[in-house]
Amino acid sequence: MVAHFLQSLTHRLVLGGELVYHRRPGEEGAILTLAGKYSAVHWVATLNVGSGGAHASYYHRANEQVQVGVEFEANTRLQDTTFSFGYHLTLPQANMVFRGLVDSNWCVGAVLEKKMPPLPVTLALGAFLNHWRNRFHCGFSITVG
Known part of the structure; x- marks a missing residue:
């Protein structure tokens, strides 16, 4: 059984929680999670x-072209902590969008999207490198519409 409750205390502050109750033969338990969100004009936290850990995020829209975000996650059960940084850069004169991320697990990724006006076509190129596992992925896509 899962129960959620969120309440806007002000137009910027939202607080709430979630209660998960599970029962199986020989096992029973409940997990409580508390949540909060604060929104400003150009950022959200x-x-x-x-009991399973904590998750925090921050998103900031610097201007019409630049957006950045950070995320922190700590899992007490797995004893694992992850920190991530991402960005979104829009270049309207070139009809391009560039997105990227870096995290504490030695993963680096980027995606470049280029619109091809006057055609309704978007070309995307992406690459992701995981240094820890020695893996590299890359690809491309063509979107029509």
Whole structure:
């Protein structure tokens, strides 16, 4: 059984929680998670805290072209902590969008999207490198429409 409750205390602040109750033969338990979100004009911050760990995120829109975000996640069960940084750069004169991410697990990724006006076509190129596992992925896509 899962129960959620979120309440806007002000137009910028939202607080709430989630209760998960499970029961199986020989096992029964409940997990409580508390959540909060604060929104400003150009940024949003969130925080979730529970017995399984914590998750925090921050998103900032610097201007029409630049957006950045960070994320922190700590899992007490797996004893693992991850930190991520991402960005979104829009170049309207070139009809391009560039997105990328870096995290504490030695993963680096980027995607470049180029619209091809006057045609309704978008070309995307992406690459992701995981240094820890020595893996590299790359690809491309063509979107029509």
